[in-house]
Amino acid sequence: MMMPEYRLERAGLEDLEQIALLFDEYRVYYGQVSDLQGVQFFLKARLEADESAIWMAVTGNGANKKAGGFAQLYPSFSSVSMKRLWILNDLYVAAELRGRGLGSLLLDGAREFALSTGSKGLTLTTMTDNTTAQRLYVAKGYVRDDEFYTYNLFLNTKQE
Numbered sequence: 001m002m003m004p005e006y007r008l009e010r011a012g013l014e015d016l017e018q019i020a021l022l023f024d025e026y027r028v029y030y031g032q033v034s035d036l037q038g039v040q041f042f043l044k045a046r047l048e049a050d051e052s053a054i055w056m057a058v059t060g061n062g063a064n065k066k067a068g069g070f071a072q073l074y075p076s077f078s079s080v081s082m083k084r085l086w087i088l089n090d091l092y093v094a095a096e097l098r099g100r101g102l103g104s105l106l107l108d109g110a111r112e113f114a115l116s117t118g119s120k121g122l123t124l125t126t127m128t129d130n131t132t133a134q135r136l137y138v139a140k141g142y143v144r145d146d147e148f149y150t151y152n153l154f155l156n157t158k159q160e
Helices: 013-029 036-048 102-116 131-139
Strands: 007-010 053-059 066-078 083-093 121-123
Touching (some): 053 102, 066 102, 102 131
Parallel strands (some): 083 121
Antiparallel strands (some): 066 083
16 A cells, blocks of 8 residues: 655644544553543634644545644744754654654754754653654754753643
8 A cells, every 4th residue: 555645834823623633642652541522622712813823644635634743833032142043842753654754854943943943953852762763853953952941930730
């Protein structure tokens, strides 16, 4: 069976249902309970307020359009360089489509978007045992930070 051709598209409100399904899978992958309604509310709010840029790897058109993965970027800023910086916060490819280049397509799209916005670049965080993703990031030019430590202060005691 031939693999359909995937392309990159920026998600809009009209794509909410498809992105929400993938986003829910992504959250479950990270140990959260499925909450499709909550996911739709969260993503709709991000899209309506233009608080994130969501890119999708899609095939087909119209009613036949199907998303196989997504990347969500949040804007930030570098005070030292006085430039915009994008946080590649979420990257997910449906389990059955992994290893077929969708992650690479999404990372390339995120890079092009960062360039088009005149930003300093992209930053991301991944789990220490996610070696498959780490290999892809390094292959795409990302450099692991060995100079700075990340500290978190979570104000909610529930797992999030």
